[in-house]
Amino acid sequence: MYFGLSEEQKSLEENINRFLADNAPLDTIKAVAEGDTDKAREVHRGIIDLGLSGLVVPEEYGGLELNMLFATVVSAALGSGTAPVPYVGSYVMAPLAINLGGEENQKNQWLPKIAGGECVIGVGLSEYVGAREDAGIEFVNGKLSGRCLFIVDGKDADAYLLANKSGELYIVDSSNSGIEVIELTTVDKTRTSIELILKDVDAELLPGSTDxxxxxxxxxxxxxxxxxxxxxxxxxxxxxxxxxxxxxxxxxxxxxxxxxxxxxxxxxxxxxxxxxxxxxxxxxxxxxxxxxxxxxxxxxxxxxxxxxxxxxxxxxxxxxxxxxxxxxxxxxxxxxxxxxxxxxxxxxxxxxxxxxxxxxxx
Structure with a gap:
């Protein structure tokens, strides 16, 4: 029995490596690390054109509906090129959460946009994994309040997917009032990390996430x-x-x-x-x-x-x-x-x- 990547997976890996070699060489990575957002957006647009935004989104919502092994191959390729792009939160965790826990109207609202590269969703699970200091969120009467740290892919996101201590997931439109975004300083300048402070922000529970x-x-x-x-x-x-x-x-x-x-x-x-x-x-x-x-x-x-x-x-x-x-x-x-x-x-x-x-x- 053969244990390894398929020809399709190897081809995908090679295409991503080739794209990053051509469009995100070391000079580009240095420019992004120094704050050149235009170059970062160009690289991001390139991975969308490769179809990576819809990798795990079901076909009925415009995605490719590939499995986790394909997603893993992509992540390894992006790591090898230190790609300054959103991926783990926006194009793997967020669509997976919405598909597993969302209602049909939530799926119809967000999954086609993710697949088409029209939106980026930051993911914050820090309170569930292990809250720090006074971090934590509360959901009362359709409103979220609290503090979330280390939002994955959160910089300039169109929405946020946030978890409370019990593991329930809430989706928040970033255009809502009452959201304060604080950029965090980390050692890795190829990806940004943010903190969110929420004050009575409109939010939707993903009903299935009560499981x-x-x-x-x-x-x-x-x-x-x-x-x-x-x-x-x-x-x-x-x-x-x-x-x-x-x-x-x-x-x-x-x-x-x-x-x-x-x-x-x-x-x-x-x-x-x-x-x-x-x-x-x-x-x-x-x-x-x-x-x-x-x-x-x-x-x-x-x-x-x-x-x-x-x-x-x-x-x-x-x-x-x-x-x-x-x-x-x-x-x-x-x-x-x-x-x-x-x-x-x-x-x-x-x-x-x-x-x-x-x-x-x-």
Missing amino acids: KSVIEKVLDAGRLMLAADTVGAAQVMLDKSVAYSLERKQFGRLIGSFQAVKHMCAEMAADLEPCHSMIWHAAHCLDNVPEESRLMACQTKAHISEVGKQVSKTATEVHGGMGFTDELGLHYWFKRIGLNRQLLGSPELIREEAGRIQGFDQ
């Missing part, structure tokens, strides 16, 4: 997409390290000929290679093995966060002093991996969750 399984599926999908993004970014850091070791000379020899450097590259490859299969299997479980999907999503996100951290650290060391320079740009992948590690739960928090899933808290 906790809805937010769990959305959260699992988001964690898997972040893990795939990390795998893509880590693979590029490994590839750049090997290439650099075959160019850089020290003491009259290529540094790749030194056993210590060989071991560093070999260890990165040995740690990272199984992670590709891990994200593929976790994606398969989300679609086909529901009894294993939650545990696999937790273990995958936690493990790959640790592997990504080690690969990014070692890759920087292989490059020596050059690894820290803005000229080389290695830090964009390093920082992206670092933020992925914390979004939707750190490895420590997710391992605790995995323990509860297996009944170890009894």
Whole structure:
């Protein structure tokens, strides 16, 4: 039996890589990191033209209705190019939540717009995953009030999908009065993070989200997409390290000929290679093995966060002093991996969750 990507998935991956190489090279990433929103919008429009906005949207609403493995392939490709575009929240988590938990009128209102690239929906699950400080939202008489941190894909979003502590999901139009948007400073400048302060804002409950399984599926999908993004970014850091070791000379020899450097590259490859299969299997479980999907999503996100951290650290060391320079740009992948590690739960928090899933808290 063949375990791996299909020809269609490989072709999709190659098309995205080719698009990013042509339209989002390192100079473009640097410009976006320095605040060039026009370039970011151009790249975003390009991924919409590739059809990525409708990837998981059902066909009846204008989408492609592809499975989680396709979505994982896309996320890894975007991570490898440090693509400065919304994806995990807007084009995976949000359509999944609306399709699973929304009423028919909510699906008709939002899913065609998502599929057509006409709207971006920021997703905030931080209160459900683990609220910080005084964060939290309350829904009273059709109005939301409170504070939400680290909205995924929230910058310049057309709407927000927010969760309360019990896992109920609410959709809020960003044009509503009473919404204050605060941009948060993070290490990753290729993607923005925001905080929302809500004061009696009109909101709609996704009725199906009263069933906790809805937010769990959305959260699992988001964690898997972040893990795939990390795998893509880590693979590029490994590839750049090997290439650099075959160019850089020290003491009259290529540094790749030194056993210590060989071991560093070999260890990165040995740690990272199984992670590709891990994200593929976790994606398969989300679609086909529901009894294993939650545990696999937790273990995958936690493990790959640790592997990504080690690969990014070692890759920087292989490059020596050059690894820290803005000229080389290695830090964009390093920082992206670092933020992925914390979004939707750190490895420590997710391992605790995995323990509860297996009944170890009894």
